[in-house]
Amino acid sequence: MSNRIAVPSAHDVARLAGVSQAAVSRAFTPGACISDATRDKVLFAAKQLGYRPNLIARSLIKGRSDIIGVVVGNARNPFFTLALDLLSTRLRRARRHLLVFTGQSNEYAHVQVEDLLKYRVDGLILMWTRLSPALAEQCRKEGIPVAFLDSRASTTEGFVTVSGANSRGPALIADHLLQRGYRRIAFMAGYQDSATNREREAAFTTRLISHGQAIPMRVVGNFRREPAREATRALLSLNSRPDAIFCANDEMALGALEVARYEFGIDVGRELGIAGFDDIGESSWPTFLLTTYSHPLEEMMDKLADVILDPVQYEPRPQFVMEGELKIRASTDRGRAT
């Protein structure tokens, strides 16, 4: 049935073209020493046979594969699609390819990285996931460039990390809420043990306190919509409701907004301010108009690509914190007349 016809090799092309096999190799190597006449002969024969250089063989010799390994801890992350698209486009220009694995964000990307190393990848990009200390050590020893996106686990030490402004952003949100006159401010946390949540919470709370506020009320929404809805119901059923909620990500904030609007009939913005973090696509829809903080994803992916392509340039292995932008929308608009 589907019997694989033998794929032509450089040898076959050489025979047909009446040259040596080495000449074939040279014909496909940009800038190699070869006469135009020979190259033409080779390329002609190659086209006839449908020859395509075997990159596997090339990789074996060169000791590098032109493949970059990507492990994504949370493929459901709303930015993953965009991130992968940007990265793929960017790396194609550098003639690299992407071997992509999905995994669990709360675990080490151990098996995935293990596999990737067997393919002798030229670099590793870990998004929203961690690296076990043993493998981190391996990568360091073998000199494989590694870059993390939004992961601050201990094993990222000695590697480049690119992340959003998880401290400055929440501080800006705190300032904004206070400036708009909200005073009974609550905070909705993501996963309790997530470094991202801890950073965002600490920055937000600290800022409120430094403005003379009390420690804000606190609920947990685990970064997900359903728990966020539940938490919002609890908050809004209190005798002394908050007049604003800052949620540690947009996913939760949108859930909160829906509950406030449809289950409690609240005029979001005027009666209750809601702010999120990350600026996912839905947040700017007319239906939601959620105040949030947006990350410069393109810059972030460029940085990751740069680091992998030219690791030497980033030798002291800095932690890049990419500044984004506060997006003020109707969900924190109390109306002009205060």
Place this chain on the structure above:
Amino acid sequence: MSNRIAVPSAHDVARLAGVSQAAVSRAFTPGACISDATRDKVLFAAKQLGYRPNLIARSLIKGRSDIIGVVVGNARNPFFTLALDLLSTRLRRARRHLLVFTGQSNEYAHVQVEDLLKYRVDGLILMWTRLSPALAEQCRKEGIPVAFLDSRASTTEGFVTVSGANSRGPALIADHLLQRGYRRIAFMAGYQDSATNREREAAFTTRLISHGQAIPMRVVGNFRREPAREATRALLSLNSRPDAIFCANDEMALGALEVARYEFGIDVGRELGIAGFDDIGESSWPTFLLTTYSHPLEEMMDKLADVILDPVQYEPRPQFVMEGELKIRASTDRGRAT
């Protein structure tokens, strides 16, 4: 600075363990003829050196890479993330890996597939994109299994295709709208030259006509939100407004819903029925509650994986049309009392 330490080879391990290099190979080959004693010696030595079999070398010999190439024509497609996650998980169990490329949905995935073939991939999955006739021919000749997701271009002939119910689904929607009493029904098209749109439109229109309706009003939204909003404004400004709109995908339907609700103050469902297609995540949110047709994505990805892993089983190379489910929600609810 980052000088790559030489990676240990099977030879190094063999020397350290005091066995032949072939023994090392056997120790890492499940089910190979090797004594426990030898295997232990090898594994111990391997661990000491941090040895990892070089899959590139293995691929060269075996003539297969255990890599499946994926080209996605539209990485912004809301299902891409989920699809990739499902596929990756599914194929990992079969010890395959995913080399992922992004491309343009209206072009051939030519360069991407070209590259993929150089890596001697074991199979190709093309999502929302096409294959040039020349490469299609190549793949057939070389016996490389190819499977398409939602692409009905001419070059898919002779390959397995998995797609949603682009005919039956819209027919069900037509039935549903009529049964709910909507009579002045409009259709919003996606890209004019997309096969998907043509199928959905033909099925919907045909069904309406077969129920004795006139050919529905027609606007174009190009599958995207903004054009859809514009088209909706045009529709709703007509003297004789439609009382229902079927949009060829949810993205457009949600845009239409927002415009109707916020710009025209229309009570969606009662005054104007809106239905979409695909059941993207947002459609089931309390804010929208959009009637739509959902695809069995998990089954679809399973099928794609099956086809690639065991192509012989699918020898007549069928076109799989995966039946989904009509999701009736508030956006087509006229209220009980009619």
Place this chain on the structure above:
DNA sequence: GTGAAAGCGCTAACAT
């Protein structure tokens, strides 16, 4: 500029 020859790291006969 070109060909011959030596490997890259591994698997798969083939002996033993």
Place this chain on the structure above:
DNA sequence: ATGTTAGCGCTTTCAC
């Protein structure tokens, strides 16, 4: 069960 040997398809000296 184990070692020896011959490649897989290329790139890269090294002569010429």
